[in-house]
Amino acid sequence: MTADRMVGMFGGGSGEFTPPVQSPTALEAIGLAKRYRGMWALRDCSLSVPAGRVVALVGPNGAGKSTFLHLVAGLIAPTRGSVRVFGEPVGQRAAALARVAFLAQDKPLYDGFTVAEMLRFGHHLNPGWDDALARQRLAELDIPLNRKVGKLSGGQQAQVALSVAVAKRPDLLVMDEPLANLDPVARHDVMRSLMAAVAETQMTVVLSSHVVSDLTNACDWLVVLNRGQVQISGEVDELLATHRMLSGPAELADGVAARMPVISDSRSERQADLLARTGPGTPLHDPRWSSSGVNLEELVLAYLRRPDTTSLPRPTLTIS
Amino acid sequence: MLWLTWRQHRMQVLLTTALLAVLGAVLLISGLGAADFAAQNAPATDCVTDTPACSAYLVAMNERIRPVGELLGWLPLLAPAMIGAFWGAPLLAREFEHGTHQLTWTQSVTRRRWLATKIVGLGATVTLGGLVLAGIVNPWLAAFDVPPYNIDHLDLRWFRLVGIVPAAWWLSAFVLGMATGALFRRTLPAMAVTLAVCALAFFGLLRAPSFYATPERAVQATVADELAPEGSLGVNDYWIDRSGVKFTSQERALALAGSCGTDETTKKYAKCAFGHGYRQVAEFHPASRFWRFQWTEAGILLIPALVLGGVAVRRTLRPRI
Numbered sequence: 001m002t003a004d005r006m007v008g009m010f011g012g013g014s015g016e017f018t019p020p021v022q023s024p025t026a027l028e029a030i031g032l033a034k035r036y037r038g039m040w041a042l043r044d045c046s047l048s049v050p051a052g053r054v055v056a057l058v059g060p061n062g063a064g065k066s067t068f069l070h071l072v073a074g075l076i077a078p079t080r081g082s083v084r085v086f087g088e089p090v091g092q093r094a095a096a097l098a099r100v101a102f103l104a105q106d107k108p109l110y111d112g113f114t115v116a117e118m119l120r121f122g123h124h125l126n127p128g129w130d131d132a133l134a135r136q137r138l139a140e141l142d143i144p145l146n147r148k149v150g151k152l153s154g155g156q157q158a159q160v161a162l163s164v165a166v167a168k169r170p171d172l173l174v175m176d177e178p179l180a181n182l183d184p185v186a187r188h189d190v191m192r193s194l195m196a197a198v199a200e201t202q203m204t205v206v207l208s209s210h211v212v213s214d215l216t217n218a219c220d221w222l223v224v225l226n227r228g229q230v231q232i233s234g235e236v237d238e239l240l241a242t243h244r245m246l247s248g249p250a251e252l253a254d255g256v257a258a259r260m261p262v263i264s265d266s267r268s269e270r271q272a273d274l275l276a277r278t279g280p281g282t283p284l285h286d287p288r289w290s291s292s293g294v295n296l297e298e299l300v301l302a303y304l305r306r307p308d309t310t311s312l313p314r315p316t317l318t319i320s
Numbered sequence: 321m322l323w324l325t326w327r328q329h330r331m332q333v334l335l336t337t338a339l340l341a342v343l344g345a346v347l348l349i350s351g352l353g354a355a356d357f358a359a360q361n362a363p364a365t366d367c368v369t370d371t372p373a374c375s376a377y378l379v380a381m382n383e384r385i386r387p388v389g390e391l392l393g394w395l396p397l398l399a400p401a402m403i404g405a406f407w408g409a410p411l412l413a414r415e416f417e418h419g420t421h422q423l424t425w426t427q428s429v430t431r432r433r434w435l436a437t438k439i440v441g442l443g444a445t446v447t448l449g450g451l452v453l454a455g456i457v458n459p460w461l462a463a464f465d466v467p468p469y470n471i472d473h474l475d476l477r478w479f480r481l482v483g484i485v486p487a488a489w490w491l492s493a494f495v496l497g498m499a500t501g502a503l504f505r506r507t508l509p510a511m512a513v514t515l516a517v518c519a520l521a522f523f524g525l526l527r528a529p530s531f532y533a534t535p536e537r538a539v540q541a542t543v544a545d546e547l548a549p550e551g552s553l554g555v556n557d558y559w560i561d562r563s564g565v566k567f568t569s570q571e572r573a574l575a576l577a578g579s580c581g582t583d584e585t586t587k588k589y590a591k592c593a594f595g596h597g598y599r600q601v602a603e604f605h606p607a608s609r610f611w612r613f614q615w616t617e618a619g620i621l622l623i624p625a626l627v628l629g630g631v632a633v634r635r636t637l638r639p640r641i
Contacts, residue, residue: 073426077638092637097428104422110328111418117327124323125427161423168427 024086026051026172026204027072031081034067040228041067045081047233047312049206049221051171054198056219056236057208058300064228065208066105069176072206073102085172098128101170105177107161111150115160118149122164133200134167141193155186159193166197175207179214191218212297222296224303231303232311236296239311243299246274248289256289263309264302275302277311321429321437329442332407336449344456350388351463357384358466367468374468381469389477392457396480399453400493401518403446408497409510411438412636416505431637439498439633446494450487457481474553474610479529483611488618492625493518499625499632525617530555532616535603543587543594551607562597572598 025048032045042064049055059065070076071083074090074097083090090096109118115138123129138145141159143152149160158178165173178194179187195218198205206223209215222239224232232239243263246256253272257265264275275294294302303309326333357380367374415421425431461478465471473482480486496517501510535555538547548554559567567575572593573584580592605613 073422075422075425092425092431094428094430094433097426097430100426102422102426104419104426106419108419108423110420110423113327121324121327122427124321125424125429127428164423 024051025049025084026053026086027055027206028084028087029068029071029081030084032068032071032078032083033080034064034071034076035079036067042071042078042225043228045225045228045230047223047230049204049223049233051086051204052202053204053221054195054219055204055206055221055223056212056215057206057223057225058210058212058215059208059225059231060304061210063225065210065225066176068225069102069174069206069208072172072174073100075102098126098168099171101165101168101173103161103165103173103175103178105180107158107178109149109157109161109164111148113149114146115143115149115152116145118160118164119145119167122167126168128169130167130169133169134163137163137166137193137197141189153186155182155189158182158186158190162190162194162197166201166203169201169203171203173203173205175205177209178207179209179211187214194218212300216296222300224300226304226307229307230312231307231309232300234311239299240293240296242277243294244276244278244291245294245298246272246276246289246291248272248286252286252288256286261309263299263306275299321434322441324424325438325441329407329411333445336403336407340449340452340456343453346388346391347456347460350384351460354381354384355463355466357381358463358469362466363468378469381464381466385464388460392481393477395453396486396489397519397522399450399486400489400522401515403449403490404493404497404514404518405511406497407442407446408494408499409501409514410507411442411498411501412632413501413505413507413510416501417507435633435636439495439629443491443494446490447487450490451484453486453490454482454484470550472551472553472607474529474551474605474607474613476527476529476553479613480617483614485614485617488621492621495625495629499628502632502636521621525620528620529553529613529617530605532613533605533609535605538602538604540594540600543591545600547600547602548604549606552604553607553609554602554604556601556603558601559598560601561599567598 027047027049029045029047032042033040034042045064045068057065057068067076071078072085072090074092077091085096085100088096088099090100110121113121119131119134119138122134123131135145138160141156143156143159149157152160162175162178165175175194178190182190191214194205194207197203207215207219220236222232222234222236223230248256248271250267250270250272253265253267253274256262256272256276257274261277262274263277264273266273275298278291303311361377361380363371363373363377367377412421415424424434457478461471461473461482471478473479480489493514497510497514500513500517501507504510504513530553539560540547557569559569559572561567561575569584573582576589576593576596576598579596580589583589
């Protein structure tokens with residue numbers, strides 16, 4: 001317990017500039033599976049995310065994102081496998097609950113409560129509650145404390161829900177589709193206010209979306225869930241650096257494809273465009289081929305179209 | 321946690337308190353009036369013979385108790401139904417319906433503690449409410465209980481308004497509502513089912529206290545014998561002849577029509593019937609069984625309610641959505 005706390009403290013301050021090897025693991029899932037009425041919502045899901053990251057969890061509808069996040073928040077128990085947050089198993093124990101804040105998909109709040117009463121709710125139910133932080137955030141957003149929550153706009157409700165989650169001072173903030181049902185301005189505001197909170201508190205954040213473009217600027221770690229399985233889990237910069245769009249003559253495409261994993265392969269009569277994972281050992285010398293970078297959206301889309309391909313972290317030496 | 325429970329359920333608490341206060345005021349006025357009237361008009365206590373003063377007093381007291389009594393007669397049905405529908409059913413159903421369980425269950429308070437605080441806090445308040453109801457009905461009845469007018473607590477008009485039975489009904493209805501809310505996860509269906517079950521239980525148990533024990537049986541020994549002692553709950557009344565064969569009043573009247581005449585109200589007729597070997601039999605529960613019956617009814621209500629409540633709590637605590 002004490003050791004875990006210390007690891008958490010070191011990890012909390014590390015931020016995104018610390019090399020992953022030194023960061024403790026914020027979130028770890030091992031063989032996680034969940035079955036509902038005979039249907040597997042999530043099967044054999046294993047991943048590990050270092051502390052201090054802002055994790056984008058993307059995947060099509062029904063990929064198991066919500067199930068995964070509910071498991072992390074301890075709202076449901078896995079059918080198989082386990083989830084650990086900062087080394088401790090999650091679940092309905094007070095100590096585990098205090099470390100994770102969860103923002104559910106519809107950002108539920110008590111509609112009849114005033115904003116001030118929502119803060120009082122947070123204060124009564126959380127020993128680590130940071131009332132000053134909550135009040136400061138709401139004051140910056142010009143949200144009146146005496147207004148009933150049900151009378152606020154959707155964007156303001158999202159901000160109140162986010163403030164309640166952040167003022168809990170969690171080590172891990174889990175958000176299920178936080179931007180769904182928000183207009184573009186509110187999306188932008190919520191995202192900006194989230195990033196400000198992350199900078200201030202150095203918590204690890206996991207947020208899901210089925211719209212990749214919502215998350216591209218904010219997140220530094222990408223997890224792609226597809227059909228209940230983890231397809232990608234890795235640092236965004238590294239993923240972008242190791243995936244290239246290769247364009248060249250169609251007749252040579254097979255030769256290139258044989259040398260490296262190809263995620264997407266579109267060929268016309270003359271030209272082939274291959275999105276490939278290019279390890280450091282596989283340079284492309286042929287001048288007839290051109291190589292260009294990919295963006296996150298293209299990358300995710302390519303993987304989602306090929307559910308059988310995966311990009312998971314290479315086994316690395318870690319000192320533990 | 322207590323603050324949250326109060327904040328979420330204060331409407332129910334305040335409304336129930338207000339209704340109890342109004343009822344208390346009505347009963348206070350009615351009771352004071354009755355006590356005043358009885359002090360001035362109650363005839364000498366031995367009203368064995370039907371003097372005009374006696375019957376006038378009894379009629380007047382009856383007139384006084386009737387309107388309020390009729391109002392109170394609805395309470396054993398309405399109060400538990402309302403408690404179940406408005407205190408119990410929304411407790412979990414509303415959280416599930418609005419998704420707020422996902423908010424509350426991810427704060428730093430365990431689901432177990434949250435649920436325990438709510439159920440114990442509200443359950444205790446509801447029980448207290450039922451006891452308060454009995455506590456204000458009891459002195460009101462006492463104001464009327466001035467001989468020769470007589471109030472029996474075992475009388476089914478009053479049985480569910482005094483003692484612990486109101487509290488048992490209220491608490492069971494609350495637990496029932498909570499459980500249906502946990503199982504249906506939607507407020508309106510949970511309320512509807514709670515109301516229906518409360519009504520079924522009320523009408524099902526309407527005459528049940530007669531069966532809570534084997535009734536005592538008394539056989540007429542003299543012509544002027546009063547069979548069931550004062551304050552007892554009558555179950556059955558019939559006649560037997562010398563050989564022990566049962567007769568209803570009508571059958572006896574038919575059998576005696578030749579020898580004793582037809583005017584059954586006269587003492588002469590009673591003597592004649594007695595002389596022919598007809599004996600009146602009364603089956604009744606003596607007033608001393610009041611508390612035993614109170615606890616019996618409380619058990620009949622609370623045991624199934626608590627079992628159902630236990631199932632609901634287990635289901636809610638199991639981390640599965």
